[in-house]
Amino acid sequence: xxxxxxxxxxxxxxxxxxxxxxxxxLATVAGLGTAAGYLTLAPEDWPFSMKDQTGLRSKPVITPxxxxxxxxxxxxxxxxxxxxxxxxxxxxxxxxxxxxxxxxHYVKPGDIVLLKPNVAFDRSPNLGATSNPEIxxxxxxxxxxxxxxxxxxxxxxxxxxxxxxxxxSGVGPAAERGGGRVYLPDSNAFRxxxxxxxxxxxxWLFFHRPLTNVDKVIGVAPVKDHNLCQASMGxxxxxxxxxxxxxxxxxxxxxxxxxxxxxxxxxxxxVDGSYILMKNGPTGGDPSNVKPGDAIVAGTDPVxxxxxxxxHLLERGTDFPRYLFKAEEKGCGRVDYRxxxxxxx
Amino acid sequence: xxxxTRSKWDLPRMLRLTNVRILSQVFFFVAFILACWAxxxxxxxxxxxxxxxxxxxxxxxxxxxATGHVYRYLGWGLLILAVTLLFGRVFCNWICxxxxxxxxxxxxxxxxxxxxxWKSNQYKKIYTLKYMGLAVFLIMAAFGALQIGLLDPxxxxxxxxxxxxSPASDMVMDALSAQTGGTxxxxxxxxAPGTERRIFVGSFWxxxxxxxxxxxxxxxxxxxxxxxxxxxxxxxVFSRFAIFRINRDVHACTDCNLCLTRCEGASDPHAQLRLSxxxxxxxxxxxxxxxxxxxxxxxxxxxxxxPGTNLxxxxxxxxxxxxLIAFPLxxxxxxxxNANYSDTLIRPPGSVEESEFLERCIKCDQCINACPTNVLQxxxxxxxxxxGLWTPVMNFNIGHCQLKCxxxxxxxxxxxxxxxxxxxxxxxxxxxxxxxxxxGTAFFDVGRCLPHAMEIxxxxxxxxxxxxxxxxxxxxxxxxNVFGKLVILNKPFMVPDLCIGCGICQTECPVTxxxxxxxxxVGESRSSERRLLLHKRNRPEA
Numbered sequence: 001x002x003x004x005x006x007x008x009x010x011x012x013x014x015x016x017x018x019x020x021x022x023x024x025x026l027a028t029v030a031g032l033g034t035a036a037g038y039l040t041l042a043p044e045d046w047p048f049s050m051k052d053q054t055g056l057r058s059k060p061v062i063t064p065x066x067x068x069x070x071x072x073x074x075x076x077x078x079x080x081x082x083x084x085x086x087x088x089x090x091x092x093x094x095x096x097x098x099x100x101x102x103x104x105h106y107v108k109p110g111d112i113v114l115l116k117p118n119v120a121f122d123r124s125p126n127l128g129a130t131s132n133p134e135i136x137x138x139x140x141x142x143x144x145x146x147x148x149x150x151x152x153x154x155x156x157x158x159x160x161x162x163x164x165x166x167x168x169s170g171v172g173p174a175a176e177r178g179g180g181r182v183y184l185p186d187s188n189a190f191r192x193x194x195x196x197x198x199x200x201x202x203x204w205l206f207f208h209r210p211l212t213n214v215d216k217v218i219g220v221a222p223v224k225d226h227n228l229c230q231a232s233m234g235x236x237x238x239x240x241x242x243x244x245x246x247x248x249x250x251x252x253x254x255x256x257x258x259x260x261x262x263x264x265x266x267x268x269x270x271v272d273g274s275y276i277l278m279k280n281g282p283t284g285g286d287p288s289n290v291k292p293g294d295a296i297v298a299g300t301d302p303v304x305x306x307x308x309x310x311x312h313l314l315e316r317g318t319d320f321p322r323y324l325f326k327a328e329e330k331g332c333g334r335v336d337y338r339x340x341x342x343x344x345x
Numbered sequence: 346x347x348x349x350t351r352s353k354w355d356l357p358r359m360l361r362l363t364n365v366r367i368l369s370q371v372f373f374f375v376a377f378i379l380a381c382w383a384x385x386x387x388x389x390x391x392x393x394x395x396x397x398x399x400x401x402x403x404x405x406x407x408x409x410x411a412t413g414h415v416y417r418y419l420g421w422g423l424l425i426l427a428v429t430l431l432f433g434r435v436f437c438n439w440i441c442x443x444x445x446x447x448x449x450x451x452x453x454x455x456x457x458x459x460x461x462x463w464k465s466n467q468y469k470k471i472y473t474l475k476y477m478g479l480a481v482f483l484i485m486a487a488f489g490a491l492q493i494g495l496l497d498p499x500x501x502x503x504x505x506x507x508x509x510x511s512p513a514s515d516m517v518m519d520a521l522s523a524q525t526g527g528t529x530x531x532x533x534x535x536x537a538p539g540t541e542r543r544i545f546v547g548s549f550w551x552x553x554x555x556x557x558x559x560x561x562x563x564x565x566x567x568x569x570x571x572x573x574x575x576x577x578x579x580x581x582v583f584s585r586f587a588i589f590r591i592n593r594d595v596h597a598c599t600d601c602n603l604c605l606t607r608c609e610g611a612s613d614p615h616a617q618l619r620l621s622x623x624x625x626x627x628x629x630x631x632x633x634x635x636x637x638x639x640x641x642x643x644x645x646x647x648x649x650x651x652p653g654t655n656l657x658x659x660x661x662x663x664x665x666x667x668x669l670i671a672f673p674l675x676x677x678x679x680x681x682x683n684a685n686y687s688d689t690l691i692r693p694p695g696s697v698e699e700s701e702f703l704e705r706c707i708k709c710d711q712c713i714n715a716c717p718t719n720v721l722q723x724x725x726x727x728x729x730x731x732x733g734l735w736t737p738v739m740n741f742n743i744g745h746c747q748l749k750c751x752x753x754x755x756x757x758x759x760x761x762x763x764x765x766x767x768x769x770x771x772x773x774x775x776x777x778x779x780x781x782x783x784x785g786t787a788f789f790d791v792g793r794c795l796p797h798a799m800e801i802x803x804x805x806x807x808x809x810x811x812x813x814x815x816x817x818x819x820x821x822x823x824x825x826n827v828f829g830k831l832v833i834l835n836k837p838f839m840v841p842d843l844c845i846g847c848g849i850c851q852t853e854c855p856v857t858x859x860x861x862x863x864x865x866x867v868g869e870s871r872s873s874e875r876r877l878l879l880h881k882r883n884r885p886e887a
Contacts, residue, residue: 121811122747159809159853160747161717163387163539168749184539186532187515188523212526227819227835228804247805248855251795285748285813 064194064203070217070267074300075101079342081299081308086345089134089274092296095344096270097142100298106267109148111215115139115180116266118221118237119156119165119172121283128277128290130165131220133174135272135296139220140178155183155210156240183210190243197330198259200252205243216267219302223271223313225281225289229253230321231314232282233306234269235261235332258326261302261333269302273313301340303333308341362627362640366438370445373397377442381506382536386717386752393418395711397442398758401499402426403576404707407486408759411704416760426583433587434580437570438609438624443498444570448609448626451562463605465566468613472571472622476656477664479578484668489700490675490732494708496575501555504735507714508545508723509552511536515543536714543719546740551723570624571611578654581621585652591618591629592645597637604629604638613651614638620652680730683874688865689728691739691846693721694746694782695754695765698872705761708735712753712762720744720848721753737762739784741848741864742857746784748811748847779870780884785846786868786877787816787839794861796834800826804835806850806862816843817850817862841868842881 042049044057052058074080084095097103107113117131125133136154143149154175158165162184166172172182183189185207193206211217221237228250229236238260239246249256273295280289293313299305307320324335334340380394396418398404405422409415425436437444457465482493494500515535519542522531532538545551561568570577591614604614607629612622614629630638679685681699693712696702713721724738737753739746751770754762765782768774772781787806791797796804810817819835826832846864854860868877 122749159849160745161386161540161750163385164717164747164750167387185541186519186522186535186539187542188519227807228802245855245857247853250803250805250808250855251801253802280813280815282808283811283813283815285811289813 062192062203064192065206065208066194066196067211067264069265070215071265071300072106072216072267075105078105079299080301080340081297081305081337082342082344083295083297083308083312084344085295087294089132089296090138092274092294093135093138093270093298096296096298099342099344100268100300103142103268104147107143107147107149107216109150111147111149112151112213113143113147113149113153113216113218113267114210114214115143115152115154115175116217116219116237116241117154117156117171118232118240119162119169120159120240122158122160122164122168123284124168125170126275126287126290127284128222128224128275129282129284130169131171131222132272132274133170134274135220135270136171136180137174137178139218139270140175140180144179149216152178152180153183153210153214154180155185155207157185157207157243158240185209185243193263195259195263198262200249200256201242201259201263207241207243211241217264219264219266219269221269221271222275222277223273223309224277224284225279225314227281229257229323230316231306231310233309233314234271234302235306235323235327237269238264254321254323254326257321257323258330258332261327262330265332266302267300269299269305271297271305271309271313273297273309276313278314299341301333301337303327303335304337304340305333307335308337361631363631366625366627369439370448373440374442374445377502378506381503381511381714384507384711384714384756385537386715386750387539389715389752389755394715395503395709395756395758396421398499398503398707398709398711400425401497401576402429403493403497403579404499404759406579407483407491407493408705408707410483410487411489411491412701416705416758417764419758425580429580429583430586430588432589433584433620433623433625434577434610435625436580437574437577438626441498441576443502444567444624446502446559447562447567447570450559451566455563455566459606463602463608466605466608466611468611468619468622469565469571470655472611473654473656473660474572475574475578476581476654477660477667478573479575479582480661480664481668481671482575484665485672485675488672489704490672491704491707492675492732493575494706494735496573497707498569498574498576500707500709503714504708504710504723505551505555507710508548509555511714512543512545512548540717540719544743545713546722546743547725547735548723551735567609567611567624570609571622581654584621584623585654587620589640589642590620590645590650591623591625591627592639592641593618593649594637594639595646595649597635599635599637601634603632603634606632617648618650619655620650621654675732678730678732681733683872686866686875687728688867689738689740690724690733691741691785691848691864691866692869692871693737693739693753693762694770694784695751695757695762696871697761697763702736702761703732705759706733706736707759707761709758710735710737711756711758712737715752715756716744717750717752718744718747720746720852739848741851742860743852745849745852746847748845780881781812781845781870783845783868783870784848785864785866786841786844787846787848787850787862787864789837789839790859790861790863793856793859794837795855796836797861800824800832800834802832802834803855804837805853805855807835807837809849809853811847811849812843812845814840814843816840816845837862841878842883844868 039050078101082096082099084092086092121129123129189209191208224232226232273293276291384394399418400421402422405419518531518535558569609626610622610624612619721737722740723735754765769776795801807817848864850862851860
């Protein structure tokens with residue numbers, strides 16, 4: 001063999017890039033290049049442009065929710081607020097509810113109802129820092145049986161561990177015994193809520209999950225001493241639906257509490273005078289801070305209701321907290337309860 | 346192997362030892378994950394969620410050496426020792442969840458072709474390293490520096506699931522739950538349901554630690570188990586006495602080395618069996634084409650076994666000396682002593698005095714997993730030095746310690762957090778004389794406090810203070826502020842006699858970066874050295 005010639009396999013056949021595939025390749029590169037160039041460089045107002053000249057276009061857009069008004073017109077003859085007194089919780093509750101027109105007037109068959117108790121702390125029921133579990137159980141049962149509600153939800157966003165607060169306050173087990181469902185504040189349960197007219201929380205993170213598709217909302221609150229805003233009752237109870245760094249609102253506590261009255265217009269407010277936290281509130285911690293009582297107050301005017309409870313349950317006279325007047329200014333009710341409260345013993 | 350007439354679904358074939366082993370591994374792995382899942386306030390109903398830790402004989406031995414006592418359920422460790430004395434180191438390949446994770450990873454990703462495959466399962470000298478590590482750990486434990494938790498596979502698994510895996514898993518469940526709306530299915534799968542997402546300081550390193558060791562499987566199969574695992578080393582020491590073991594019938598063996606193909610422990614079943622390395626995985630029995638291998642106690646060929654650890658006396662002495670040196674190095678590092686301790690080193694309620702705590706804590710972080718408020722965090726070097734790395738510490742910026750909660754003390758396997766009742770914690774009933782358990786004392790940084798420094802009403806701290814009477818009280822002052830408006834300031838002040846250091850004031854303080862009220866450990870009731878007040882003024886004089 002001739003050693004100078006490069007070795008070659010005579011069977012080897014070269015395959016040349018065809019014109020067609022060359023064009024196809026060039027077109028692909030050009031197409032991708034144009035598309036990328038358009039998306040990145042085209043002015044903002046052109047269709048499909050991804051351009052962000054100011055850095056503002058890429059900011060996340062939050063579309064806040066709005067809540068419906070949960071109020072129901074009361075029967076013509078019923079009073080705005082009613083106080084039921086009696087030896088046991090069920091009797092007190094029934095008396096109070098019947099005087100404002102009966103629960104069946106407010107909740108219709110097939111409704112989804114949210115009960116909002118105050119379960120802020122990991123405390124046993126006798127300490128008066130949380131809502132009375134007995135009321136919650138009876139109410140859930142009345143809603144499901146008497147009113148034939150489709151579903152009763154019980155929810156709060158406590159300060160301490162939610163699971164512990166619901167368990168040890170007795171509210172969680174009570175709700176489940178009655179047939180209700182407890183909603184705990186999971187990290188995906190919050191959304192931004194828009195409250196027109198609110199000063200501090202016009203747009204604020206809100207415990208929204210239990211309110212999805214809800215028809216009626218009923219607040220069930222204890223009566224508690226509170227150093228900064230004097231008293232925590234029916235309106236202050238809605239604090240437990242706020243998320244985010246809600247503790248900064250203490251810098252303007254009366255504004256925020258009156259905002260809460262505007263944020264949630266409940267179907268009914270129920271305030272319990274069975275265990276009244278007279279001092280060391282709102283946490284309590286010792287049975288000696290609690291005064292036992294025999295009254296339950298229910299009503300459609302939360303402002304009048306709180307005013308009455310402040311004077312008669314907490315026994316603080318008529319020097320009402322400023323937030324009640326602010327709530328009145330915002331159109332959430334009237335402080336002057338005279339002639340609108342019915343007492344049933 | 347199987348002849349052409351044997352069906353794949355033949356019952357004796359399906360019930361062979363390797364399949365039983367896989368069942369056992371699945372059972373224990375699922376049990377372990379379930380235990381971590383059940384370690385949550387709404388699920389803990391007296392279930393033995395820390396049992397796998399309590400069964401760990403290395404925990405038994407090292408805490409026994411450090412404290413001279415056996416806490417609560419740690420006697421369960423004898424069970425695993427008994428199993429080892431009967432069957433050898435089967436714990437590693439039948440029970441250990443970390444071992445299962447390693448084996449699974451290797452099975453999925455460690456694809457080697459013959460002959461690399463069987464060569465990677467030959468014994469290597471470096472596999473004696475674990476015995477040296479064990480010697481160092483045990484010598485240190487005997488002097489009172491417990492560090493086995495760094496590498497003990499059970500502690501490592503519990504710790505990683507608690508601080509790295511569970512929050513990641515919960516993130517996924519949250520996303521799925523948000524997608525599906527309405528239903529609570531995904532929420533039930535969460536490790537911590539019904540609360541905002543938990544965070545764990547430094548959990549990246551904890552996760553990376555575990556992941557790196559698992560990744561090493563691609564370099565050396567079962568790297569951690571063969572080279573590092575101190576528990577495996579301990580069981581290896583004991584397995585020399587095992588009654589059952591793999592036995593090779595030399596007459597049947599054709600020296601084909603196929604038994605090494607899937608040998609988990611690299612214990613040389615093709616030659617003299619290294620008994621202390623054998624995990625009892627039984628793969629070699631499956632892989633032997635001549636049926637020369639069996640797991641038996643009758644008719645063992647005593648020439649075909651090396652029972653010892655191949656450590657050698659010199660290396661044992663060397664590692665003992667290393668342990669002797671490591672102990673004073675750790676103890677004299679000086680960040681965790683009564684003379685100099687971090688003002689952020691706040692231990693959970695029920696914790697024993699700090700030096701005793703360090704003799705007991707195995708860094709398993711079960712307490713951290715059980716904590717319902719996320720206040721318990723794995724300590725970093727900053728709080729606890731190297732010695733206290735990943736031990737539980739309270740971070741009151743993240744959460745507070747709930748007054749009536751004793752969950753961490755319930756799940757602690759070693760008594761670093763002693764089992765306490767709510768009664769003891771609150772200082773009620775028979776504990777009235779001792780008073781409530783205090784974790785530290787709260788202080789005000791008045792220069793940052795809104796009412797004190799800026800004439801702005803606030804007192805969230807007073808509102809949330811859980812004791813009665815409140816340890817944070819207020820003096821009401823009416824002042825004309827800088828803009829000429831009359832404001833009522835409730836200026837808060839501390840009553841240290843009443844403070845139990847629960848930290849809720851710090852958690853809820855709206856000055857969110859460096860809090861205007863904060864808790865430091867001085868005054869913690871577990872230590873007389875760290876006492877603050879000579880007399881508690883609210884109590885009658887003794």
